[in-house]
Amino acid sequence: MTDPSIAVRCSAITKSFPAGDGMVEVLHGIDFDVPAGELTMLVGPSGCGKTTLISIIAGILTPTSGEVEISGNPLTRMSDAAKVAFRRSNVGFIFQQYNLLPALTAAENAAIPLVAAGMPLARAAGSAATILERIGMGAHLGKLPNQLSGGQQQRAAIARALVHAPRLIVCDEPTAALDAEAGQTVLEILRDAALAPDRAVIVVTHDTRIYSFADRIASMEDGRIKAVRTASHALLSEAA
Amino acid sequence: MNGVALRILLGDRAKYIGLIFGIAFSTMLMSNQISIFAGLMLRTAGQILDAREADVWVMDPRVEYVDEIEPMTDMQLGRVRGVDGVDWAVPFFKGLTVAHTRDGMLQQIILLGVDDATLTGVAPQLVLGSVEQLKQPDAMIIDRAGFQFMWPQEEPGLGKVVELNDHRAVIVGISDASAPFTTYPVVYTKYSNARNYVGRTRKQMSFVLVHARPGVDIHQLAQRITAETGLKALTWRDFTWATIGYYLKRTGIPVNFGITVALGFIVGAAVVGQTFYIFVLENLRQFGALKAMGVANGTILRMVLLQAMVVAGIGYAIGIGLCAGFFEITSRVSISLRGFELPWEVALGTACTVLVIIVIASFASLRKVMVVDPAIVFRG
Numbered sequence: 001m002t003d004p005s006i007a008v009r010c011s012a013i014t015k016s017f018p019a020g021d022g023m024v025e026v027l028h029g030i031d032f033d034v035p036a037g038e039l040t041m042l043v044g045p046s047g048c049g050k051t052t053l054i055s056i057i058a059g060i061l062t063p064t065s066g067e068v069e070i071s072g073n074p075l076t077r078m079s080d081a082a083k084v085a086f087r088r089s090n091v092g093f094i095f096q097q098y099n100l101l102p103a104l105t106a107a108e109n110a111a112i113p114l115v116a117a118g119m120p121l122a123r124a125a126g127s128a129a130t131i132l133e134r135i136g137m138g139a140h141l142g143k144l145p146n147q148l149s150g151g152q153q154q155r156a157a158i159a160r161a162l163v164h165a166p167r168l169i170v171c172d173e174p175t176a177a178l179d180a181e182a183g184q185t186v187l188e189i190l191r192d193a194a195l196a197p198d199r200a201v202i203v204v205t206h207d208t209r210i211y212s213f214a215d216r217i218a219s220m221e222d223g224r225i226k227a228v229r230t231a232s233h234a235l236l237s238e239a240a
Numbered sequence: 241m242n243g244v245a246l247r248i249l250l251g252d253r254a255k256y257i258g259l260i261f262g263i264a265f266s267t268m269l270m271s272n273q274i275s276i277f278a279g280l281m282l283r284t285a286g287q288i289l290d291a292r293e294a295d296v297w298v299m300d301p302r303v304e305y306v307d308e309i310e311p312m313t314d315m316q317l318g319r320v321r322g323v324d325g326v327d328w329a330v331p332f333f334k335g336l337t338v339a340h341t342r343d344g345m346l347q348q349i350i351l352l353g354v355d356d357a358t359l360t361g362v363a364p365q366l367v368l369g370s371v372e373q374l375k376q377p378d379a380m381i382i383d384r385a386g387f388q389f390m391w392p393q394e395e396p397g398l399g400k401v402v403e404l405n406d407h408r409a410v411i412v413g414i415s416d417a418s419a420p421f422t423t424y425p426v427v428y429t430k431y432s433n434a435r436n437y438v439g440r441t442r443k444q445m446s447f448v449l450v451h452a453r454p455g456v457d458i459h460q461l462a463q464r465i466t467a468e469t470g471l472k473a474l475t476w477r478d479f480t481w482a483t484i485g486y487y488l489k490r491t492g493i494p495v496n497f498g499i500t501v502a503l504g505f506i507v508g509a510a511v512v513g514q515t516f517y518i519f520v521l522e523n524l525r526q527f528g529a530l531k532a533m534g535v536a537n538g539t540i541l542r543m544v545l546l547q548a549m550v551v552a553g554i555g556y557a558i559g560i561g562l563c564a565g566f567f568e569i570t571s572r573v574s575i576s577l578r579g580f581e582l583p584w585e586v587a588l589g590t591a592c593t594v595l596v597i598i599v600i601a602s603f604a605s606l607r608k609v610m611v612v613d614p615a616i617v618f619r620g
Contacts, residue, residue: 051618060532060614081536088534095617099529103251104244112244116535121243160533172618 007168007200008034008057013066015052026052028223029066036071036167039191039201039213044220050204051172053220057202058091058170059083071167071198088116092161094190096173098153100145100160106152107132107141110159117164124163131159135189151182158190169194171203175210187213241535245543248523249550255519256551259512263555263594264562266508270501271563271582271590277497279580284487285480286418286579287334287352287426291361294449295458297479298329298465301472305486306479307421309334311443312471319469320448325456326465330355332447333434339390339427340403347390349382349425351404353434361449362415362428369398369413374430380404381413385575386425404437419579421487505593513601516551520544520605524612532614540609544602552598559594560587 003009015027026049034040034057042050055061057068059075068075070090078086092113100109110132111124119127129141137155145153154174161169174190175183187210194201203214211217218228249256282289288297288306298320300310320329333353340346354361354374362371367384374381380402387396400411409429417426429437435444450473452461458475465473474482488494520527527540563582570577 051615055615055618058532084531084534084536086534087532091534093529093532093617095529097525097617099525099617101244101248101251101526103247108244108247112530113533115241115244116530116533116539 005035005037006033007036007071007198008032008202009067009069010053010057011067011069013053013056013063013068015049015056015061016064025064026223027056027063030223030225032218032225032228034168034200034202035216036200037195037197038215039195039203040216040218041211041214042202042204042218042220043206043211044226046206048220049223050220054170054172054202054204057168058093059087088113089164090167092164092166092169092194094154094157094161094169094171094174096176098145098150098157098177100153100156102145105142105144106137106148106156106159109145109156110163112160113164113166128159128163131162131193132156135159135193149182150178151185154178154182154186155189158186158193162193167199169199169201171201171205173205173207174203175205175207180209183207183210241530241539241543242546245546246550248526248543249547252519252522255515258515259519259551260555260558262508262511262515263552263597264559266504266512266597267556267559267590267594268562268566269504269507270593271560271586272566273497273500273504274586274589275563275567275582276580277493277501278583278586280421280493281484281487283419283421283579285483286420287350288476288480288483290363290418291332291449291476292364293360293451294332294476295452296450296462296465296473296475298448298450298469298471298473299446301470303472305483306334307483308486309446311441312445312448313443314445316469316471317445317448320450320465320471323461323465323468325453325461327451327453327456328358328360329448329450330358330360331431331445332361332449333431333444334446335434335438336424337404337438339409339425341390342401345390347425349386349404349427350420350422351434351437352426352428353431354428355449356430356432359430363417363426365416367414367416368396371413373412374428376410376412378408378410378433379412379429380409380433381415381428382411383415383417383426385419385423385578386427387411387414388575389423389425405439407433407436409433409437419576423576505597508594509597509600512551512555512597513604516548516598516601517605517608519547520609524608525616527609528612528614528616531612532617537610541606544606544609548598548602552594556591556594560590 010030010032013027013030016023016025044050056063107125107129110128114124114127115121132141135155140148140152175186191213216230219226300312302310317331335351337351338346339349359371359374373379384396396414398411402409420426452458462473462475567581
């Protein structure tokens with residue numbers, strides 16, 4: 001029986017990569033739950049396996065062993081094509097480098113997931129405009145990425161992650177390329193706009209300044225989850 | 241995602257224009273050179289193509305092409321006429337002689353002698369005068385380009401007198417004869433006149449032009465003529481190809497044109513291939529992001545192919561337009577360049593070649609896009 005309060009469930013995840021003549025294991029049997037309606041941060045030193053884990057959770061990397069369920073859907077047992085379709089409908093992405101298409105306006109960029117699902121670009125851009133207006137980008141709908149500041153580009157990326165109402169939003173270092181103020185604003189917007197009872201947000205970050213926005217922090221080390229602490233826990237206050 | 245693919249393509253103006261230029265250049269070079277080559281080859285058979293009434297050309301068995309004349313006796317005409325299936329058969333003279341104008345100029349000409357009674361074999365289009373006028377004494381018809389070659393300052397007109405082998409000849413018509421391989425004027429006259437103009441010998445008939453009776457297969461008729469007379473008989477189409485084939489085999493023309501066409505292909509493929517590859521490479525991260533967001537490989541493949549096809553289509557249209565424009569302009573600049581045009585077969589063939597270029601150009605890029613790991617987007 002699937003627990004509806006759990007958005008993501010990772011069970012005994014391992015991942016190995018080829019290295020020289022052999023294989024090197026970078027994730028060692030990770031068990032990890034991400035509750036729905038919460039913003040969970042994945043923190044840890046470089047090379048500890050955060051990006052690998054988030055890639056597996058997002059369905060763009062296949063684990064060597066173990067299982068991932070998203071809202072009860074067994075991601076690791078899906079075919080490649082099914083995984084692609086699942087990502088298209090159920091996962092939103094926010095990247096460190098924004099990855100906006102330079103030739104498209106902010107509204108058109110935010111509309112990409114709808115276009116990928118088959119909606120015409122103009123109509124999809126109209127839907128995306130509503131979300132962009134909600135996050136304070138109403139004045140920049142028709143601007144190209146190179147006409148936007150870093151914070152504005154990341155807000156366009158947030159709108160892109162939200163536009164198709166996914167059940168999981170995955171953010172990779174969303175504030176790494178921003179100054180402190182812009183980073184705070186982006187996290188505020190992300191919390192306000194993205195969090196919903198049936199949706200989970202996972203943020204991979206090194207940025208200790210944004211720990212205060214987390215409901216839960218999972219710290220990783222050497223391919224293992226060392227600790228998972230809630231907002232009330234000492235780690236949060238220490239980080240703050 | 242087609243709209244997105246086009247926006248990505250148009251977004252990078254410099255590469256977009258570079259790609260179109262590459263295809264346009266390649267198209268222009270290939271279609272232009274192949275058209276000129278085709279035009280030159282058709283010129284070699286111009287006199288065959290102009291004698292449209294003739295179904296079969298009969299000649300000495302040693303003749304390989306239209307400019308190689310081994311005269312036959314007039315007696316052979318009667319033998320050909322006696323073959324079953326022949327509707328009519330007429331003599332045809334082809335030779336070279338020198339024309340002297342009254343102002344002292346001399347000019348080598350191609351002299352074509354047609355049957356005195358029927359005037360069969362004269363180029364069908366006349367700019368001035370009529371074919372019937374050729375029945376007048378000392379009459380000749382000259383092609384328009386030849387007239388301008390001999391009297392460059394004058395508009396084509398009738399009544400000019402030239403001297404051919406001490407015989408007077410008067411221009412009674414101006415034809416639009418196909419351009420010959422050489423630049424010599426093409427002069428038509430009666431068969432009997434032609435013999436006088438070059439000096440009478442025992443054997444003077446160059447060809448026998450044959451028309452088949454209705455319903456008779458001209459290939460079978462040609463075989464029958466050969467079997468019954470021992471002469472070589474070819475349908476007009478076979479004789480055209482035999483003549484073109486001779487020039488293809490015995491001259492360096494195909495090699496020269498072939499090298500230029502190959503260069504057009506290689507330059508096109510290299511420029512377009514490299515530019516397209518760089519274009520895709522620079523957008524690889526974006527394609528990776530699209531894949532991460534759930535855009536299927538097939539969709540990405542269609543996006544890249546659409547970009548390639550748009551570039552190919554626009555580049556081809558510009559290139560083929562330039563080629564057609566080139567021939568339109570050159571035909572107006574000089575009458576000696578008449579007959580060079582862009583045949584639809586060349587336009588179609590070039591389109592197929594451009595398609596091959598763009599497929600080659602896309603191939604390496606497509607492979608790159610197909611294997612790109614969507615996790616690339618998680619690497620700062």
